[in-house]
Amino acid sequence: MRRLALLLAVFASLAAPSLAGAQDAPVRASLPEVEDEVMCPVCGTLLGLSHSPAAERERVFIRRLIAQGKDKEQIKDALVAEYGGQVLALPENRGIDVWAYAVPVIGFGLGLAGVAWAVIAWRRRRPGDGGGPPAPGPSGEESDRLERDMARFDL
Amino acid sequence: MDVNLRTAIVVVAVAALLGFLVWGLVKKGESGLAVGEPVPAMALPTLPEGGEGSLEDHRGEWVLMNVWASWCVPCREESPALDRFEKRNRDRITVLGIDTKDLSGDALEFLREFEVEYPQLRDASGDYADAELETTGVPESFLIDPDGNLVAHYPGPFKDEAAIERFAAPALGDGDEAS
Numbered sequence: 217m218r219r220l221a222l223l224l225a226v227f228a229s230l231a232a233p234s235l236a237g238a239q240d241a242p243v244r245a246s247l248p249e250v251e252d253e254v255m256c257p258v259c260g261t262l263l264g265l266s267h268s269p270a271a272e273r274e275r276v277f278i279r280r281l282i283a284q285g286k287d288k289e290q291i292k293d294a295l296v297a298e299y300g301g302q303v304l305a306l307p308e309n310r311g312i313d314v315w316a317y318a319v320p321v322i323g324f325g326l327g328l329a330g331v332a333w334a335v336i337a338w339r340r341r342r343p344g345d346g347g348g349p350p351a352p353g354p355s356g357e358e359s360d361r362l363e364r365d366m367a368r369f370d371l
Numbered sequence: 372m373d374v375n376l377r378t379a380i381v382v383v384a385v386a387a388l389l390g391f392l393v394w395g396l397v398k399k400g401e402s403g404l405a406v407g408e409p410v411p412a413m414a415l416p417t418l419p420e421g422g423e424g425s426l427e428d429h430r431g432e433w434v435l436m437n438v439w440a441s442w443c444v445p446c447r448e449e450s451p452a453l454d455r456f457e458k459r460n461r462d463r464i465t466v467l468g469i470d471t472k473d474l475s476g477d478a479l480e481f482l483r484e485f486e487v488e489y490p491q492l493r494d495a496s497g498d499y500a501d502a503e504l505e506t507t508g509v510p511e512s513f514l515i516d517p518d519g520n521l522v523a524h525y526p527g528p529f530k531d532e533a534a535i536e537r538f539a540a541p542a543l544g545d546g547d548e549a550s
Contacts, residue, residue: 257472257497269442270472277474298474300496 245288250278253306254292257299274299403505406522410436410515411503418470418478418491425492426467426519433464433542434515435535438500440473441481443509445528450485452532456539457489464542465489471509472497514539 251264256271263271277298281291295303307313354362404410412426426436437453439446457466468491470478475493482491500506504513507526514523522541529535536543 269444270440273442273474273477277476298495299472300498302496 245282245286245291247275247278247282250282250288250291251275253288254278254295254303255305257303262305403507404513404521404524406524408521409519410513410521411499412519413494413499413503415469415492415494415499418468418475418482418493420475420493424490426515429465429467429515430519431517433517433539434467434513435464435539435542436467436469436513436515438469438471438494438504438506438509438511438513440471440509441477442473446510447481447485449510449528450481450487452529452535454485454487454489456532456535460539460543461489463544464539467492469494469500469504471495471500471506512538514542516541 248264252262254263254274255261256263256266256268257274258270259266259268263274274295278291278295281294286294292304307316410426414423414425416422417424426434439450441447453466466489468487468489470481470491471494473493473495475495478491478493481487494500500509500511504511510528512525512529513521514525516522523538525538529538
């Protein structure tokens with residue numbers, strides 16, 4: 217048991233610096249990763265889908281920043297400084313842009329509430345559950361005919 | 372819910388949707404700025420950076436406003452003729468460059484390469500060119516009178532200096548009509 221504990225302690229001491237190093241090292245961005253989150257300034261499409269001259273210059277700019285060791289967020293910030301906020305494919309998670317994320321959630325919630333309300337209303341209206349007006353009974357003529365038929369079929 | 376009310380809501384919703392569609396089509400079909408109308412101005416950073424400028428700064432002058440970008444090949448082809456025109460006519464007309472949807476480093480390199488001396492504004496997002504000037508691409512040029520009204524519009528590159536002079540004839544007092 218002591219041996220196992222000693223072995224674990226040695227392993228932990230060896231692994232700890234490399235794990236810490238991995239956490240401290242900045243996450244190096246890649247071109248495809250950035251291309252999926254920014255727009256071509258002239259095409260109205262994701263940069264990754266465009267091969268216009270303007271898009272190629274934007275790629276050169278991104279590659280240069282990657283070579284300088286900048287991470288994805290720093291590159292996106294630099295692109296915003298160059299082209300303005302429209303260059304971002306996804307709205308920012310602050311200010312009025314938050315509504316871009318909030319509206320679908322609110323809409324989904326309202327939709328869900330609507331469906332729930334409709335289901336409840338529909339269940340209440342089902343005959344036999346006490347909801348809605350009772351069905352009218354058979355008329356006198358129909359009752360007589362029913363009696364005759366039941367007698368005829370020996371029911 | 373009353374059946375009539377429900378029908379009315381559906382009819383109003385469908386009418387609103389159709390209205391939006393028609394409005395979108397009409398807006399799309401509209402041309403850009405109209406001749407004789409005021410050309411919108413917007414405060415933009417100067418290029419090289421360090422200040423702010425606007426078309427308004429040139430009120431009282433004839434202005435040939437040229438929208439360009441360094442990545443645009445026709446803009447590169449047009450630039451030498453535009454430079455020569457500007458140097459020969461700067462006492463009669465101001466050439467104002469609007470660099471749009473461009474990287475600042477690339478734009479500065481363009482200005483150095485073509486030894487452009489006339490004033491430049493940087494429309495980095497393209498908001499001015501797209502929304503205010505309603506350009507359809509680059510290059511595009513606008514001839515603006517001293518009152519700030521549009522006199523002529525030239526989509527595409529000028530073939531040569533003579534084409535620029537014909538376009539800017541009202542400002543040059545040559546008596547020719549702008550195209």
